[in-house]
Amino acid sequence: MKRVLIIGIGAGDPDHLTFQAAKAIAAADVFFVLDKGEVKGDLVRLRQHLIETHAAGPYRIVTEQDPERDRTTPAYAAAVEDWRARRAAIYGRLIREELADGQTGAFLVWGDPGLYDSTIAIVEEVADGSFEYAVVPGISSVAALTARHRTSLTQVARPVHLTTGRRLAEDGPGADDVLVMLDARTAFDGLDDFHIYWGAYLGTPDEILIEGPVAEVAEQIKQVRAEARARKGWIMDTYLLRRIRKAEHPES
Numbered sequence: 001m002k003r004v005l006i007i008g009i010g011a012g013d014p015d016h017l018t019f020q021a022a023k024a025i026a027a028a029d030v031f032f033v034l035d036k037g038e039v040k041g042d043l044v045r046l047r048q049h050l051i052e053t054h055a056a057g058p059y060r061i062v063t064e065q066d067p068e069r070d071r072t073t074p075a076y077a078a079a080v081e082d083w084r085a086r087r088a089a090i091y092g093r094l095i096r097e098e099l100a101d102g103q104t105g106a107f108l109v110w111g112d113p114g115l116y117d118s119t120i121a122i123v124e125e126v127a128d129g130s131f132e133y134a135v136v137p138g139i140s141s142v143a144a145l146t147a148r149h150r151t152s153l154t155q156v157a158r159p160v161h162l163t164t165g166r167r168l169a170e171d172g173p174g175a176d177d178v179l180v181m182l183d184a185r186t187a188f189d190g191l192d193d194f195h196i197y198w199g200a201y202l203g204t205p206d207e208i209l210i211e212g213p214v215a216e217v218a219e220q221i222k223q224v225r226a227e228a229r230a231r232k233g234w235i236m237d238t239y240l241l242r243r244i245r246k247a248e249h250p251e252s
């Protein structure tokens, strides 16, 4: 039987790697790497570093080009579905052709594999009984964000809404505590009833943290974000919005 491990590697800091993930890397014979192109070279280097540090025996790295998603079409769901199908074809072929019986293959997934990542769903889709698979949790960018801001994701007995920048822009906050990922459009702008805890490149030497009432820090975040993005060529940022309680702002 072949074995496939989907390993969460944390959100940027090599020390985010858990002991369980390090053991899983040590157990792997083949690492499957979906190359996202040059712009995210830093991420590729981190993955490489983790493999070199924790691999225990001989291993192979098999790199494939990650298919491009069509970002021009307004048919967002169809474009994502098409992208997923093309990735599934690649994953299926990698497991079929690059992994021998008795071997372990590993996908190293940014953050936690259970959070806005399609690897688990794709492996489930191509599972045909010829291999078994398991998931190793990782430190997510959400955990990294709240820890670096020395705050908690949840408030006592309160729910949290986890969403994307696109949905925040389309649907509004929908809750008093909102965690936003995948935001290319700074959708927090104008949500002046909220306090924001914002973080970019969390866990890396480029980490940036900004916190404060949206009304006061939105412009600063937008400016810092645009500059950082231009400098590095890419940005990953996450933020927590927490509705400001009236008592804290009696005049409003």
Ligand SMILES: C[S@@+](CC[C@H](N)C(=O)[O-])C[C@H]1O[C@@H](n2cnc3c(N)ncnc32)[C@H](O)[C@@H]1O
Binding pocket: 011, 012, 109, 110, 111, 112, 113, 114, 115, 116, 117, 139, 140, 141, 142, 180, 181, 182, 183, 199, 200, 201, 202, 203, 204, 236, 237, 238
């Ligand atoms: C495709 S999702 C993957 C999330 C990942 N599985 C996790 O657990 O963090 C990518 C989004 O995660 C967030 N993200 C991931 N790593 C980050 C980091 N180091 N700093 C800030 N945000 C990050 C950003 O919102 C980014 O747009």
